[in-house]
Amino acid sequence: MDPVSPVLTPDGTLPRAGRTEWVGLTVLALACLVYAMDMTVLHLAVPMISAELHPSSAQLLWVIDIYGFMVAGLLITMGTLGDRIGRRRILLFGAALFTMVSVVAAFATSTEVLIACRALLGIAGATVAPSTLSLIFNMFRDARQRSIAVGVWVGAYSTGGAVGPIFGGVLLEHFWWGSVFLLAVPVMVLLLVLGPRVLPEFRDPEAGRLDPLSAALCVATMIAVVFGMKAIAQDGLGLGPVLALAGGALLAVVFTRRQLRSSDPMLDLRLFRLPTFRTALVINMIGVFVAFGYFLFVAQYFQLVLGMSPLATGLVMAPSGLGFLIGSQLTPRVMPLVRPAYLIGGGLALTGVGLLMMTQLSASDGYGLALAASVVCSLGLAPVFGITTEMIVGSAPPEQAGAASGVSETGAELGGALGISILGSVSIAIYRGDLATTLPAGLSDDDVHSVRDTLGAAARVASELPGDLGDAVLGAARTAYLHGVHITAAIAGIASLVIAVVALRHLWNVPVLDTGEQAGDHDD
Template sequence: MTLIDTAAEGFHPVDSALDQTSEAVQPRAGQREWLGLAVLALACLVYAMDLTVLHLAVPMISADLHPTSSQLLWIIDVYGFMVAGLLITMGTLGDRIGRRRILLGGAAAFAVVSVIAAFAPTAETLILCRALLGIAGATLAPSTLSLIFNMFRDTRQRSVAVGVWVGAFSAGGAVGPLFGGVLLEYFWWGSVFLLAVPVMALLLVIGPKVLPEFRDPEAGKLDPVSALLCVAAMIALVFGMKKIAQDGLGGAALLALVAGAAVGALFVRRQLTGPDPMLDLRLFRLSTFRIALLINVIGIFVAFGYFLFVAQYFQLVLGLSPLGTGIAMAPSGIGFIVGSQLAPRIVRVVRPAYLVGVGMAASAVGLLMMTQVAATGSLALAVTASVVISLGLAPVFGITTELIVGSAPPEQAGAASGVSETGAELGGALGISILGSISIALYRGDLAATLPADLPAEAGRSVRDTLGAAVQTSAELPGELGESVLHAARAAFLHGMHVTAAITAVAALVISVIAVVRLRHVPAGVGTEQD
């Protein structure tokens, strides 16, 4: 009987899995599997570094390539568009052609395109490279996670391995700003893309020796129509949400959202009626799968409430250098690492519902602390708040990820991993669209009333575009006028940051309650061997 069958009969899938574990001891991983995990973790670390260092490079990219505000958003966001659109497809493709094969192919492409991106001569070229990096990056997260679930059958070892996987992303977030800050201090903005090249090369050399190949022997053929529908639906939905963040609720955003929903409905219908569905939608019958996925999505949304503004706050409000910003953000990354490594040990004796609930509540406290930071003298408070947020969120991602993928049959681990990562991308897109649109509206609304009356019209348009543009423009204006513009822009940015931090704090508290109520049936020790 599969986990899906048990869900159809009304049993809790996690409890069923624990019963099966108690009846048959799973084989324990050996040295080869742990070496393989180290290689996978290294790839995830670089993947996360690539995300964090780009935000530090935005001011230098703006100064060198002179992108419009729309192009700058595309440089930042197109990577997420492509990743979100292709995660499920790549996870399912890995189930069919081999998870190691698709991982190594994606790593090779990631390295090559990173080199091209580093020397991009125009904003358009950089946007194209970011799109290609998104396609390659979509192979990494679901492939690494599904390989871990196949390599580590023993539940306690698997819990530790998932913690290492989450910790690798956290470590990338921690060292990315540090390495990126050092590079940006002495080299051009493109140097941050080259960080990925040696690590991906190492993965290509060592991976075939330590990573086993896994595929579903009974999987049908990949349905190209379903793949295209999935990609089109996700890209349209994410584009619509991010378009709202940029320009507000307009015709283009509404059209994209409606089109994405319509194409998504066609995708769902094809999965329910086709002979070889790309995604078995019966996974969503599993209560634990659904609730864990929801918590994971909202957790990412909450994280974006922090990450969307913190790097800009350190650089553009407090005036720290890229290296100084990296140092200021490092404690937050360390907090993620510590939290993700402690979670597998705590969950052996504490129910996942309570650990997730406390974690989300702690992150809400940190976000409320962020509502109190000011334009000066708040560096220690901002760093402390970021550590509290990280310590709270870190256990949430590891536990919910294990519940999502662990609820699925092993042969569908790639597809479940893709769903998990797609949910994370959607959470990020929602964070950018909802929180971004609120902050931009507040930023521009405040500036309409606070900018000096004698500010030239062209400079005023630039200042209202982004805080980065405001900092650059203010430096080109005469002394007192430039200082007034900079003060007004920073105050408007802080207003938007305070409001969005408060909104995400409320969201974190709500999801904390949902976790405690809806996951309390999951016993302590899920993801560990029962003694």
């Protein structure tokens, strides 16, 4: 099927999804869950990978980062490619590639092989988000059902992020490091088996050929920008990161000019002329940026400040994921009653409150407060991501749903990269600045350098020092780290409150959803 315009039922309404579509949504949600898990679970395996494969520090960074770089660079390209050759086809290709490469990665015998596998997994992962989202918009034409489906889609990502550390922690306690890659295999095989049966095919029948040069420019732009932002977060401003950002900006200009001159552009930039599309995209990006105000630091706070194990940390962070899941499922039921501006603005305001709660964390008894703050943030962000995602893709023509989905996910990746670079840089600067005056005497230059690098390195150095000196080093490092958390949480909280006002101002005229249907009605 290639629906370019909605097909109405005999009574003049949009067709409602039946059992096949809801089963298809379940399959898509599982794929999204695995995609999210794969972005988080590897961090728990880093110590075991280091001990087994002996990567250099640069190689280890590539193992961790190359997946995100490839995903960010290819989202728009894969979304556009799905519009042209078929969204189900590109999704199933990605699932097959993801399955095969995951098995190879699980048994990798060298760092080089593992880096190559992570890059290929990023290529495969880039097919998931835009394909699943654009398929949902074609499968669920009824507005109320579509809101519920998007809520499930958003909830799948949050659930994957929440359960990834738990499943990963269990596997790593009983098996080798490569076992974390095998988590994806059963789900992707299920997608390959059921996908052709329950997922319809959609594409734009009037789409032209994919422009390879535009695709290469898009990939190069995103990789350069994300690389520059992450490099700044890790090492601060330097020639390399600045050149990467400048190169990315130049490539973006070339890409934009090529799209404007093309009779068949890979990305129709006229989408950005749509006020709803543009505003929702900006709010979504800043929402992801704000999310890093606590995602970036809460896990480290539990592990390195409160001394919890990775598995215990995953269990403690589960309520946050549950809060996000509950919020994303409640949103469609409230949307027919409340304007999007109030839901988005209220959610961002609630998130701001949660982030400001984090400014009161302490090094000894902040467990309950951190847990409460993370749940508040999750409940606040759930309607923001669900509604803005629906507004971004829903405002685009149906034949461009894949491209709009790719833009939506690319915006989220950029928001995350901005969160890492800006909030991470602020936190590192405060951490290192405080330690310049608070570290005890008696440390070697190498130890001082390691302690000022990261809190994890400080914990390792402290464990190797004599009792009192080690305690003093660890105490100073934890205090400096918490100072950075307080400041970055305050910045993110204020940003959340500001963008809440922007949402209220610019989206106030968007009406409530009005379908007259009962939410949750999944009957054929």
